Amino acid sequence: MHLLLMALPYHEVALHQAAKQIDDPLIVGFTLLVLFDIGSGIVKGLRSNHTATRTNSTKGTYGLARNFIITIGVLMFYPYLITIGFDYVAQMMVLYFCYQYLVSIVENLKQMDIQVPWLSPVIDSLAKALNVAKAQPDYNAQDFHPITGTYKGKDKEEEK
Template identity: 35%
Template sequence: MPYHILMIHQIRHMVDDPLIIAFVWCVMIDVATGYIRSVFVRKTNSTRGLFGLIKHTIVLVSIISIYPYLISLGYAWLAQTMVWGFILNYLTSITENWGEMGLWLPPQIKQILVKLQSDYDATDYNAITGARKNKGGK
């Protein structure tokens, strides 16, 4: 079978692929909970929101283009692992948004999030340049 036909077949198959469907739903739910969280916390920022939408779009386009390519090359395990990684990342973000809205979370999930957040301070990181701010001469 010619390679371009195989690629077209893989792209068509993505429409019914449960992993891709779950991934797209996670992205949409994360965007929705992010906007709802910004209203709950009363910290809306159009620049930050636009930057977030651009990041989500880049991730979606990357997955939609890389996933069928890897599968057509015979690396389905790598394609699926990559998508599962993004799904887990989005589920974490959805859970964080949910918790920041003050809605109920199981105590075990709260403990995990508190532990993860104690190791990370978003205020010392510039997402555009990737540089860490220098705090207190460290």
């Protein structure tokens, strides 16, 4: 940390670090992924032919609230962790959420069933590389809790 910042009171260091987020490429990328995830979720609901994945105010409100809470949490904890010397922890936290949002975007694109010849293979390869559950042929939404996403079905080995 800079010598000038070390001489300042902690609250001024924290405010300085929070203000620096506007130019931080990691935070900018995270914010863009959140916005793209929200947009792809809305488009997925509008394009859907299946009742379970159509536009739903409850699902949309929950999704927006979840995105809001995660974004506020990241924007609050990221500068705090950096000011106390946990730079790598802060960066790993943001990268983890970036990965989760990337998975969500790929899930949304996969469920949209886009029929563009050059884009479909890209989406399929991304879904395979990210090991997206919803892109698997044996995926059944009934096996997962609708809000938490936890698996409630039986494993194939348990059935044998």
